[in-house]
Structure formats: structure tokens, C-alpha cells
Amino acid sequence: MSNPSELVSGAVLREWGLPEPGDSKKSRGEIVIVGGARSSPGAVILAGEAALRVGAGRVALAVPASIDAHVGIAIPEAGIYALPDDADAPLEGRLGEHLASADAVLIGPGFDDPDETRATVLAVADTAPACLVLDAFAVGVLPDLDRSALPGTIVLSANKEEAAILLGRPLADGDELTDLLEIARRFDAVVSCYGITAHPDGRSWRIPEGGPGLGTSGSGDVRAGAIAGFAARGVEPERAAIWGAWTHAAAGMRLTERIGLGFLARELAAELTPTVKDVLSA
Numbered sequence: 001m002s003n004p005s006e007l008v009s010g011a012v013l014r015e016w017g018l019p020e021p022g023d024s025k026k027s028r029g030e031i032v033i034v035g036g037a038r039s040s041p042g043a044v045i046l047a048g049e050a051a052l053r054v055g056a057g058r059v060a061l062a063v064p065a066s067i068d069a070h071v072g073i074a075i076p077e078a079g080i081y082a083l084p085d086d087a088d089a090p091l092e093g094r095l096g097e098h099l100a101s102a103d104a105v106l107i108g109p110g111f112d113d114p115d116e117t118r119a120t121v122l123a124v125a126d127t128a129p130a131c132l133v134l135d136a137f138a139v140g141v142l143p144d145l146d147r148s149a150l151p152g153t154i155v156l157s158a159n160k161e162e163a164a165i166l167l168g169r170p171l172a173d174g175d176e177l178t179d180l181l182e183i184a185r186r187f188d189a190v191v192s193c194y195g196i197t198a199h200p201d202g203r204s205w206r207i208p209e210g211g212p213g214l215g216t217s218g219s220g221d222v223r224a225g226a227i228a229g230f231a232a233r234g235v236e237p238e239r240a241a242i243w244g245a246w247t248h249a250a251a252g253m254r255l256t257e258r259i260g261l262g263f264l265a266r267e268l269a270a271e272l273t274p275t276v277k278d279v280l281s282a
Contacts, residue, residue, distance in 0.1 A: 005177060005196065005204040008242055010250075010279045018243075018280070019234040021055065028057030029232035032095075032102045033225065034083070034124060035109035035136075036063035036071060043110030043221040045074050046265050047135075050225030051106075052077060053272040054247065056232045060098055062091075063110075087119035091127055099127040104240075106228035108138030109221040117141050125150045131231045133157060134189075135224035140165050142187060154189035155237050157224040157244075163193050177204055192227060192241040195249070199238050207242065210249030213256045218265030223248040226272055251275045 006012075021028050031051050036044040041063070048059050060079035063071050072080040081095040091099060099105055107124055111117045117137040122145065125132070131153045134142065139162040156166075163183060164170045171179045180198040184191045191198045197205045227244030235243060251271035255263040 003202060003204070005206040008205050008207045008246055010282060013243060013246060013279050014282065016239055016243075018055070018230075018276075025057030028055055029103040029229075029234060030058040030060075030098075030101065031056050031104045031106065031228055031232035032060045032062060032081075032099050032129075033109065033228065034062040034105065034107045034120060035111050036061070036067055037110050037112045038064070038066050039112055040110040041067045041071055041074075042218060043136075045071060046218045046221040046269055047106060047109040047225030047228070048075050048078050049266070049269045050222040050272060051229030051232065053269050054226050054229040054233075054244070054276060056229040060102075062095055062099075083120070087116040087123070089123070091123045096127050099124055099129055102129055102232070103234065104131040104133060104228045104231040105129040106133040106135060106224055108135035109224060111137040113137075114141055118144055121145065122149060131155070131237060133224060133228040133231060136162070136220065142166060143168075147187060152188075153237055154187070155227060155231065155241050156183070156187070156189050156191045156193075157220070157227050157241070158183075158191060158193045159220060160193065163191070180204070190237045190241050192223075192245050195245070197238060197241045197245060203238070205238075205242050207246045207249055208253075210252035211256050213261050213263055214249065214252040214268075216263070216265055216268075219248075219252075219268060222265050222269045222272075225269070247272055247275050247279075250279075 062081040065082040068082045118141040133155045135157045184198040230243040231240035
């Protein structure tokens with residue numbers, strides 16, 4: 001049996017607090033988000049906006065060259081890098097330097113090819129980023145990778161289908177916590193899946209679910225971007241995962257109460273900023 005999870009509330013988050021913002025964007029952390037495809041360029045845009053909305057200071061997006069100009073227009077606040085055409089190529093030059101110096105790197109939003117995703121994860125890992133957040137396809141390819149080739153600090157932003165891939169079977173109905181703790185130990189990573197965050201050392205936390213409105217296209221990209229944004233600000237990995245998941249869920253509940261079912265992921269991203277403000281000032 002696993003130990004009981006700590007229930008996270010706004011009061012708990014206020015007690016934890018957030019790092020002081022300082023007086024410039026550099027003091028609020030730098031993040032690189034690696035993802036995107038011609039079929040899904042919006043995912044990386046949503047993740048980038050979410051990271052900025054939770055207070056990250058500088059965001060760069062590394063995307064395929066086929067969409068870099070379009071993404072740059074859609075989110076002018078971010079720096080844009082074109083990924084090599086060959087996913088196995090090393091990430092050098094300014095992009096490699098930025099990955100190595102970033103406070104957090106998020107990989108996965110919008111990727112749609114497992115082989116290219118696997119190669120990109122390894123190429124990013126070679127730059128030795130401080131904190132690696134994996135989402136979507138980047139979570140799904142993890143069983144095929146040598147854990148020792150990846151950074152020491154990893155956060156997995158997974159849905160239940162992706163968690164099942166990591167586990168090798170569906171999550172046990174009614175006992176997801178035990179399974180998520182097993183994943184955390186197996187991959188030596190913080191795991192954030194819906195309302196549960198699991199740590200490799202056996203600790204776990206629960207947050208209130210955000211309601212059915214979160215089941216909309218792009219919602220997971222916003223969630224992953226928020227988690228990575230808090231990590232970039234200097235929040236320790238498990239608390240960054242909890243802050244991101246809680247804020248994402250609370251923003252969904254706020255939108256449901258205000259406008260009802262059917263809000264868009266881009267509206268969810270915009271709601272993150274006032275949600276964080278209200279938590280800290282309550």
C-alpha cells in the first residue's frame with residue numbers, strides 16, 4: 001500500500017509561495033520548448049503562452065523549419081529556432097547553447113512522429129539541460145530510452161494513456177496512485193497525471209480535478225507549459241508539477257463557472273495569470 005497523498009489547496013500553495021520575480025525577465029527564468037509539426041503547430045504555441053502566463057521570463061520555441069515563421073508570428077513574445085531537418089543531428093550553435101543554459105526545457109507538444117521524437121529527446125539530452133519536462137509523444141518514447149542518457153531531473157506531464165505506455169498496461173481502476181508511484185520509481189522522474197503528482201521517493205500529492213471543460217484540444221499543452229514555466233522560475237520539480245497542475249485545473253473551474261462548457265485552450269492559458277494572482281493574494 002502507498003502512503004496517503006497530501007491534498008493540495010490554495011492555502012498550501014500560498015504557504016509554499018513562489019520565487020521572488022526580481023527586476024528583469026532574466027530573473028524569472030528561461031525556458032525552451034521543443035515541439036510542433038505541420039499538422040499541429042498550435043500545440044507549441046499554447047505551451048509557450050502558458051509558460052509566459054505563469055511568470056516565466058524568457059521563452060524560446062524550437063520547431064521544425066517548415067513552421068518556424070508561422071509560429072514566430074503567432075507568438076511574437078518568444079524567440080524562435082528551427083530544428084535540424086535530420087532529427088539525429090546534434091543541436092549546436094545558438095540553439096544548443098540556449099538549451100544548455102535554460103532553467104527548464106519542455107519537449108513534446110505537437111510532435112507526431114515517435115522516431116523523430118525519440119531522436120530529438122536524445123539530442124536535447126546531449127546538451128545537459130538543468131530540468132527536462134516531457135509531454136505527449138516525448139512521454140510515450142521514454143521506455144525506449146536509456147534513463148542514464150537523460151538529465152537527472154525529469155518531470156513527466158502525462159495523461160492516462162501515456163502513463164499506461166510507461167507502465168506497460170492500463171492503470172488500475174481506483175488505484176492509480178500505486179501505478180503512478182511505480183512509474184516515478186521506474187523512470188526516476190516526477191510524474192504528473194491528472195490530479196496526482198508522484199515522486200520517486202514515494203511522496204505524492206492530490207489536487208482537485210478541473211472538471212470536464214479541461215477535456216478540450218490543446219488543454220494538455222497548456223498544462224505542460226505551465227509546469228515547465230514554474231520549473232523555469234526556479235520552483236523545485238515536484239512543486240512545479242503541482243503548481244502547474246493545480247493552476248491548470250483551477251483555471252478550468254473558473255472558466256466553467258464564468259462561461260460554461262466549451263471554452264478553448266487559448267482561453268485556459270490566459271486564465272492562468274489571474275488564477276496565480278488570486279491564489280497568492282487570497
